[in-house]
Amino acid sequence: MSVSETQVLDAPFITFHARFGASNTFFGKDQEIYGEYEPAHSIYEVVGGAVRSCKVLSDGRRQICEFHLPGDIFGLENGASYRFTAEAVVDTSARVVRRHSLEYLAARDIEVANSLLSLTTRTLLHAENHLLLLGRKNSLEKVAAFLLEMDHRLAGIGMLALPMSRLDIADYLGLTVETVSRALSYLRDKRVLGFSKVSQREIVLQDRQRLHEFDS
Amino acid sequence: MSVSETQVLDAPFITFHARFGASNTFFGKDQEIYGEYEPAHSIYEVVGGAVRSCKVLSDGRRQICEFHLPGDIFGLENGASYRFTAEAVVDTSARVVRRHSLEYLAARDIEVANSLLSLTTRTLLHAENHLLLLGRKNSLEKVAAFLLEMDHRLAGIGMLALPMSRLDIADYLGLTVETVSRALSYLRDKRVLGFSKVSQREIVLQDRQRLHEFDS
DNA sequence: CGACTATTTGAGGCGTATCAAGAAGTGTGG
């Protein structure tokens, strides 16, 4: 079972955007949006493109904790600084809201406060499922779970246009590029999925049912 | 760097306890407190002992997402059901609060709502650091990080009385019992830590500095 | 003390990482 409860909890946030107006900003591919431990001044909503939130060890090992896709909100912090580095996976546009504006609202409007809680809880839910994946699933299960998550979140009609590279996928799943590639090849050979001829990052889910069987 | 921001955010929750009174309940070692997907009726605060929150795959592979130690709150849900199974690691006593009481409060008192958000954020912070550990650290780094986390959370004076078994530690770190044991033996041989003669679960941190060097 | 469980230690195997090379895809300038 793999995460993704893209529900309708954003309503108050949308309202917020409408009420306060939020500026649109563009980020080029691989551009850093903010760095870990920087003061958390802004909150973002992906409009188009994709963003990765990651943590990095001193020797460069990287763990991507989340991918943010259109409609997702990221950069929401309770503490003083960001807990991640956020980078654009591809060219990305995002709405930006200053943090103090939102905090001002949340301190008064219990609806807003509760929608922030919902947002945080959803993130937590995703993280906890990811813990199980990282700690206890093998490479094939990880890749299958990833594809199912993306299929779900990209409102999949069987055709996945992945914005991220194999390296991003690997760092999300705690694997290497080669292992991810081998898992995908394996699933292709089993006719569970196919690669589009247009791009290596377009994947056709030929048998979603059977893909589920590869996940846990 | 390993988690644990045991701050003073519980104040409103404590207040809540005082205001509404919360019944104390006892759980024997390995007793289930609640199961994953059960309706989430209650919220708990550990008084004495320890609790593990875990997820289990169909074939029995288990991932412990968190250990709850005295003072910790667990079982707080936004959705209808629990996201984990919670079990007593050792004989444990906990204060129990009915969920609807807390929700009643949170819907009116913005202070309470914000303290719930703080609580959730702290859990999220822990989970995200754990993602990095599970995805990208090797066994020695994992065990070192675990010891440092416990040292910190058990208000360590250099002597760790771990409530959990090696199996619990393994399932927390995404390892096997044997690997955990080997890492501990290695650190003992390096004189970074020592085993108490009283119990295998009492560990003496002989060189916290050097232990830090083993973590990432 | 005796039965049982938890932990440690050893030997060997498996899964994923690493290293290396080639293929496929992308972008730029002519």
Added chain:
DNA sequence: CCACACTTCTTGATACGCCTCAAATAGTCG
């Protein structure tokens, strides 16, 4: 449009870290 350089992805060979299986030791509890 092609030529070229560069990046990304795939595939193969090998290495290594952690898991598995097995057995000995230590600890716990009646």
